[in-house]
Amino acid sequence: MRVMLQPASLATPSVRQHYEDTIQSLVDLAAHAALLGDELGVLQALYPNGYAPMWGVTPGLNNANVSKYQKLSQGDYVFFYGGKRLYLGGLVTHTFHNPQLAEELWGRNKNDQTWEYMYALDDLRGCDIPIEEVRECLPNVKSPDYIVQNPYMAEGEGADNLIELAQIDIGDVPSVGSEPSPSDPEIVSDLVFDKDLERRASRAERREQPTLKKALLPGLAGECALCGRTLPRRFLWAAHIKKRSECSDEERRDLSNIAMLACILGCDALYEHGYITVASDGTLIVSKAAQQDSVVNEHIERYLKDRTVSWWSPEREKYFAWHREHTYRADLPS
Structure with missing residues (x-):
């Protein structure tokens, strides 16, 4: 699992407006059906009520953000950053590239780019984690003054540290339409665990x-x-x-x-x-x-x-x- 740090300062009027429009108010899928195209069915399966929180990333200078975004996938986690704190977290349910929808939702920035590398979220929760604690979680960040100015993708130890720091309980995100419901008695009856049921392990005791x-x-x-x-x-x-x-x-x-x-x-x-x-x-x-x-x-x-x-x-x-x-x-x- 990866964790992306998404710069999004609510002190910036345009960011706050985007936040209110597509995070707080959610995106009406049916209202944007024409632009969503094939993505509509996927998102409706994920969000049966027809509304989804969405965000996006611009390509950035020389497409610097694209390779980072392409690492993001279903089941990863995103933290929003602003005011030198992580203030919002959410589970990624779907990623998709849609410049037309992004422009309709958010327009374009001063560099004439739109937030076309999009993702939908679930299990949104507010948090309040200062950047000083975030820096300590990221082994690849060496600067003591690091702040999140561009999307940052944490992997491996860094991602695990951030999830542990924020006390996030990550559940499995099913692939839409690819697996039958586990509540089906015939499916449940076929479940078999073929690994060792027990293993020897040393553990630290909570002696106190x-x-x-x-x-x-x-x-x-x-x-x-x-x-x-x-x-x-x-x-x-x-x-x-x-x-x-x-x-x-x-x-x-x-x-x-x-x-x-x-x-x-x-x-x-x-x-x-x-x-x-x-x-x-x-x-x-x-x-x-x-x-x-x-x-x-x-x-x-x-x-x-x-x-x-x-x-x-x-x-x-x-x-x-x-x-x-x-x-x-x-x-x-x-």
Whole structure:
């Protein structure tokens, strides 16, 4: 998987207008059917509701952007960059070259180029990651002052680092029309796993975890920091407020503040995947992404709506702040 850094400063009026027209408002596929041609069927299969977020890249000086764009494919990830921060991320579902559609959507720039190397996105989420942290993820970037002025394609270690930094959970993107539905009983019955079921592996132990769980939960029951329910200990997990792999050794040893009890009946997963977070005053924030799923929304309405997290404290705020900036599925910037 590759990750592209897309310069798109919302402080630039033309960029903001493009963003509002084709990211916030989405592109009406039917309205552009004539220009989409054969791409229309592909996009309608990907977006059954008929609307898709789209962006594009200009050829650039001496076609410098074309070779970068040609590496981009379905299943890759794009971060939008502006104001010295990554502010938006999305999964690439389809790439296509269409100068006519690009000009109709966005016009042309001062160099008489249009954003003809286009891509459609899914699972859009706001983020707030400073360029200083981005630089540390990119082994091929040597300049301490690097900023994203042109599309940058991260591969290998750099791409993995960016995905880990932003806490993105990448799901598989199916090829449109090429495979039968896995819900078909006949297809499922033919599934066979022909590799070794077990393998020997060494792993690093989280040696502080037993001490952490005991400190947070000395008895047979405890309170979930997020929903506030008192539950038996088997339903509670010592969850790191800031992802453990991103903590320094000093932070991992800060047992009084680095973790909280979160129930495995929904709250832990919602927090881990960024559907909820905690504000700087302790109030619980719910992502709009969570409200799109009726089952998830039912849990939130019943147990989390309008809650203030008593576990929040000034000492723990820096860890909650990291979660808000790196894991929370923030709304699209306006």
